[in-house]
Amino acid sequence: MEALQYLVEVVFTICPSVSLRRCSAACPVSCAEAPLASRCYSHGKVETDEEFDSRWVTYFSKPDLDAWELRKGMNTLIGYDLVPEPKILDSALRACRRLNDLASAIRILEAVKDKAGPHKDIYPYLIQELKPTLTELGISTPEELGIDKL
Amino acid sequence: MLRLTTGRVGCLLARRATAAVTTSSTRMASKEVSESVDMSQPMYWDRVDIPLPDKPYKDVLTDADKSLKQKEKGPWGQLTKEEKIALYRLTFCKTYPEMKQQTAEWKTVIGGIFFFLGFTGIVIWWQSVYVYPPRPRTFDDEWKSQQLKRMLDMKINPIQGISAKWDYEKGQWK
Numbered sequence: 001m002e003a004l005q006y007l008v009e010v011v012f013t014i015c016p017s018v019s020l021r022r023c024s025a026a027c028p029v030s031c032a033e034a035p036l037a038s039r040c041y042s043h044g045k046v047e048t049d050e051e052f053d054s055r056w057v058t059y060f061s062k063p064d065l066d067a068w069e070l071r072k073g074m075n076t077l078i079g080y081d082l083v084p085e086p087k088i089l090d091s092a093l094r095a096c097r098r099l100n101d102l103a104s105a106i107r108i109l110e111a112v113k114d115k116a117g118p119h120k121d122i123y124p125y126l127i128q129e130l131k132p133t134l135t136e137l138g139i140s141t142p143e144e145l146g147i148d149k150l
Numbered sequence: 151m152l153r154l155t156t157g158r159v160g161c162l163l164a165r166r167a168t169a170a171v172t173t174s175s176t177r178m179a180s181k182e183v184s185e186s187v188d189m190s191q192p193m194y195w196d197r198v199d200i201p202l203p204d205k206p207y208k209d210v211l212t213d214a215d216k217s218l219k220q221k222e223k224g225p226w227g228q229l230t231k232e233e234k235i236a237l238y239r240l241t242f243c244k245t246y247p248e249m250k251q252q253t254a255e256w257k258t259v260i261g262g263i264f265f266f267l268g269f270t271g272i273v274i275w276w277q278s279v280y281v282y283p284p285r286p287r288t289f290d291d292e293w294k295s296q297q298l299k300r301m302l303d304m305k306i307n308p309i310q311g312i313s314a315k316w317d318y319e320k321g322q323w324k
Contacts, residue, residue: 108202144231150248
């Protein structure tokens with residue numbers, strides 16, 4: 001009896017994840033939903049889509065964001081396996097406006113169109129959602145400028 | 151020292167077959183390149199996965215460019231289409247469609263493959279003429295048939311091998 005208790009203690013100290021099986025069952029699902037910091041810890045907190053979005057919106061909304069931070073943020077965001085939500089792009093475009101960088105704003109639009117890959121309906125949706133911001137800031141889309149063709 | 155000849159750098163990733171074939175020594179000898187690029191500074195790259203490179207494409211601005219940059223600080227709605235395109239081209243070399251354009255590089259690759267296969271064929275032919283020793287007589291048909299007959303007469307591998315497949319009564323293969 002004592003030996004059994006000792007064994008259980010040893011098992012639980014060595015493999016703490018054994019006791020938290022329900023979290024690991026939830027893990028595969030959330031890995032698909034929130035691709036970013038959802039490293040599949042069996043016990044760690046998984047970031048939801050909304051948390052991911054709001055984190056990035058906050059990042060680009062920093063009033064004194066500098067050009068390097070804008071570039072770093074955009075390049076990192078494009079590195080993820082997802083197309084950013086319109087609200088993240090809105091925040092990024094406004095950051096471009098604060099930095100007086102129209103070229104980067106247009107480049108961001110090109111980049112998300114490329115990110116959508118074969119899914120041709122994502123980019124028009126994004127433009128439709130961003131239309132108020134684009135007209136407010138005076139950003140032309142690559143299509144309006146004719147640089148989306150060769 | 152991190153130096154890169156601008157002959158290799160072009161629109162930084164524009165590959166041309168000539169650039170691939172000429173070596174740096176011939177390029178320097180022909181004085182195509184006048185300056186080298188310091189690779190310890192941030193560089194400009196056209197990459198679809200790095201939308202905003204470390205530095206703008208053109209960092210040496212003419213006066214017209216500088217005045218355009220000043221205008222960029224105001225409302226963007228006041229910029230004309232051409233000005234917006236000019237601002238884009240100041241910061242970036244290629245647009246995404248231009249970056250993703252298909253090149254004719256595959257023709258060079260396939261051509262190179264066939265060239266080297268052909269060269270290998272020539273080497274093999276030359277070897278067969280000048281290097282190989284005379285053909286051994288054991289490869290002649292007459293020798294081989296006599297060899298086989300001797301094997302069958304000796305009943306080589308009679309259980310599961312060659313003699314097992316020979317029908318000794320009928321004098322033919324089974």
